[in-house]
Amino acid sequence: MDRHQGGETIAITIKTLPKEELFTSGHTACGGCGSPIVVRAAMKILGENTVTYFPACCLLVFGGTYPHNAFKVPYLHVLFENSAVCAAGIKHALNKQGKEDVNVVAFAGDGGTGDIGFQALSGAAERNEDILYICYDNEAYMNTGIQRSGSTPFGAWTTTTPAGTKIGGKELFKKDLPKIMMAHNVPYVATASVGHPADMIRKIEKAKNMKGFRYLQIFAPCPTGWRMDTSKTVEVAKKAVNSGMWTLFEMEDGVVTLNVKPKMEPVDDYLKMQGRFRHLTDEQIKIIQGWAYKKNEMDLKFVEAFSEDKKE
Amino acid sequence: MYEVRFHGRGGQGAVMAAQALASAAFQEGNYAVAFPYFGAERRGAPVMAFTRVDKDKIFSKTLIYEPDYIVVLDDKLCGLVDVSDGLKDSGMAIINSAEKPEDIKLGKAVKCATVDATTVALETLGQPITNSAILGAFAKATGLVSIDSVVEGIMDIFGNRIGERLATKNANAAKAAYEVTQVGTCQGGFECEKADKWLPGYDELPLGLATRPMETPEGLVGPGSFVDNKTGSWKTFAPIYDPDKCIMCRMCWFYCPDGAIKEVGEGDAKTLEFHHEYCKGCGICANECPKDAIKMER
Ligand SMILES: Cc1ncc(C[n+]2csc(CCOP(=O)(O)OP(=O)(O)O)c2C)c(N)n1
Ligand code: SF4
Numbered sequence: 224m225d226r227h228q229g230g231e232t233i234a235i236t237i238k239t240l241p242k243e244e245l246f247t248s249g250h251t252a253c254g255g256c257g258s259p260i261v262v263r264a265a266m267k268i269l270g271e272n273t274v275t276y277f278p279a280c281c282l283l284v285f286g287g288t289y290p291h292n293a294f295k296v297p298y299l300h301v302l303f304e305n306s307a308v309c310a311a312g313i314k315h316a317l318n319k320q321g322k323e324d325v326n327v328v329a330f331a332g333d334g335g336t337g338d339i340g341f342q343a344l345s346g347a348a349e350r351n352e353d354i355l356y357i358c359y360d361n362e363a364y365m366n367t368g369i370q371r372s373g374s375t376p377f378g379a380w381t382t383t384t385p386a387g388t389k390i391g392g393k394e395l396f397k398k399d400l401p402k403i404m405m406a407h408n409v410p411y412v413a414t415a416s417v418g419h420p421a422d423m424i425r426k427i428e429k430a431k432n433m434k435g436f437r438y439l440q441i442f443a444p445c446p447t448g449w450r451m452d453t454s455k456t457v458e459v460a461k462k463a464v465n466s467g468m469w470t471l472f473e474m475e476d477g478v479v480t481l482n483v484k485p486k487m488e489p490v491d492d493y494l495k496m497q498g499r500f501r502h503l504t505d506e507q508i509k510i511i512q513g514w515a516y517k518k519n520e521m522d523l524k525f526v527e528a529f530s531e532d533k534k535e
Numbered sequence: 536m537y538e539v540r541f542h543g544r545g546g547q548g549a550v551m552a553a554q555a556l557a558s559a560a561f562q563e564g565n566y567a568v569a570f571p572y573f574g575a576e577r578r579g580a581p582v583m584a585f586t587r588v589d590k591d592k593i594f595s596k597t598l599i600y601e602p603d604y605i606v607v608l609d610d611k612l613c614g615l616v617d618v619s620d621g622l623k624d625s626g627m628a629i630i631n632s633a634e635k636p637e638d639i640k641l642g643k644a645v646k647c648a649t650v651d652a653t654t655v656a657l658e659t660l661g662q663p664i665t666n667s668a669i670l671g672a673f674a675k676a677t678g679l680v681s682i683d684s685v686v687e688g689i690m691d692i693f694g695n696r697i698g699e700r701l702a703t704k705n706a707n708a709a710k711a712a713y714e715v716t717q718v719g720t721c722q723g724g725f726e727c728e729k730a731d732k733w734l735p736g737y738d739e740l741p742l743g744l745a746t747r748p749m750e751t752p753e754g755l756v757g758p759g760s761f762v763d764n765k766t767g768s769w770k771t772f773a774p775i776y777d778p779d780k781c782i783m784c785r786m787c788w789f790y791c792p793d794g795a796i797k798e799v800g801e802g803d804a805k806t807l808e809f810h811h812e813y814c815k816g817c818g819i820c821a822n823e824c825p826k827d828a829i830k831m832e833r
């Protein structure tokens with residue numbers, strides 16, 4: 224099956240990204256927020272012929288507070304827990320109207336994607352609904368004031384995983400949502416990061432030009448919830464990749480490719496930049512380092528098992 | 536009973552200031568409550584918090600509409616929000632400002648105290664967070680709580696949240712601000728721009744509640760209308776751009792979360808324009824520029 228519409232070539236780069244803003248200035252995200260970086264770029268790539276859907280999340284609120292809105296394209300919200308099926312419904316309705324060329328994209332937070340919105344997401348993926356789903360991962364429920372999500376990493380302080388004398392932040396590990404989505408055998412699953420713009424642009428454009436269910440999870444630091452300097456959003460995202468705390472890979476038609484080989488720099492540097500990890504003991508840092516090594520080892524095996532030459 | 540309304544920006548810690556004041560008043564044997572105003576706004580956007588203090592138990596749970604005191608953590612708010620709205624004539628305004636009380640313009644002429652809390656905070660904390668320093672000014676200007684109780688209040692509330700070491704620094708900020716607070720009277724009669732609210736009737740709402748871009752008494756509404764929302768006043772630091780060092784790599788333009796950097800001109804004449812009316816001063820552009828062509832300055 225040819226999932227690429229009209230064989231469009233992938234060509235957008237930072238240099239050729241359109242100047243026009245379909246997600247305008249004046250939105251009310253905190254200064255230095257990572258998610259508007261994702262959305263501004265995504266909207267430039269997706270273009271005007273796009274309908275957007277949002278669950279409850281920071282982006283829903285800072286992107287539009289009725290009657291004001293930063294999006295110049297249709298912008299819909301129904302509930303927190305059903306983004307993927309709402310987007311799929313929009314796609315079906317447009318198809319019925321003969322508007323088959325419209326991009327339908329759901330933008331959602333990590334909580335809305337991996338926890339509360341997961342059954343709808345999994346169902347839509349299994350049915351191979353023709354939508355693009357972009358999860359911006361800021362590793363907690365930020366909109367409601369920094370509660371832990373399944374995507375919050377081990378050791379991180381949040382208001383529901385406090386750091387005190389008895390507990391030192393979250394005691395469980397980050398859910399590997401990208402691999403769970405890969406297990407759905409959909410046409411395209413990829414991770415990206417605001418710290419690696421060329422890779423992120425390429426993946427959004429590729430996903431745009433495919434048909435069927437496409438899932439992107441983009442690492443988008445939240446200086447407010449991560450308790451860090453607003454100027455370090457991009458720097459910390461780069462460090463996450465370099466230390467193996469976040470992996471950049473993609474699965475296209477069952478073939479997995481590692482896009483950036485992690486340098487496996489010690490996790491200390493990454494952790495030290497963020498107030499949410501300030502309380503960590505050496506013991507906890509060791510646990511996180513161990514997690515990063517193990518994750519890297521598993522990722523490499525996974526990439527190897529689903530490489531091009533393993534495909535019959 | 537006295538009632539205090541704090542005006543700040545998300546992230547400036549107005550709520551912690553309100554709580555620390557309540558704790559300070561409590562140390563002196565009063566009853567006190569502190570609570571925030573819940574809004575949808577983010578770090579940098581105008582927010583409010585409240586403190587009520589009385590000799591007796593407090594049963595009132597409402598927001599404070601007619602405060603005895605207003606405390607303003609950022610004087611740029613005075614032009615955006617009617618901070619003196621409802622302030623009693625006998626009341627007082629305590630404002631973070633480098634200006635003298637006589638140069639402050641509010642809706643009404645009232646007793647006024649000013650302190651350059653931002654400078655105090657930068658000197659004592661290394662960060663422009665003014666919620667502790669302003670409490671020193673409150674103690675000095677009103678005499679309602681002693682500076683020692685304010686210090687205790689800060690150690691209690693800040694200590695719980697950010698640890699004893701940082702709380703001590705904040706207590707020092709309050710003490711430093713106490714020493715440099717000026718008291719006088721401000722000017723009245725200032726009207727800040729207040730846009731009318733657009734409240735459409737059912738017949739004016741397009742089908743399905745979606746809005747089209749349209750001009751209303753409130754200004755532009757609908758898709759893309761956030762361009763009317765000038766977020767530039769949120770910043771403490773502003774990017775200063777040196778075109779001679781710039782190689783037009785577009786990285787800052789790409790990364791700016793607020794789309795505040797625009798590319799203008801063609802060919803060799805290409806350059807960048809910084810739109811300070813939107814820039815929130817996050818500093819990402821300066822941090823990421825490979826040629827050090829952007830510096831953040833206050
Ligand atoms: C059913 C339901 N439960 C809870 C909420 C409250 N709520 C709104 S946004 C939000 C957090 C969203 O977190 P995430 O999806 O990670 O997005 P973020 O805010 O971090 O960008 C919550 C809990 C809701 N709106 N609906
Ligand atoms: S809380 Fe975090 S994710 Fe939400 S707008 Fe602020 S910086 Fe962005």
Ligand code: SF4
Nearest residue numbers: 781782784785787824
């Ligand atoms: S990042 Fe620096 S060099 Fe690149 S365009 Fe911006 S100012 Fe110029």
Ligand code: SF4
Nearest residue numbers: 791814815817818820
């Ligand atoms: S400081 Fe932040 S908001 Fe201002 S221009 Fe630079 S990146 Fe944009």
Ligand SMILES: [Mg+2]
Nearest residue numbers: 332333363364
């Ligand atoms: Mg989140």
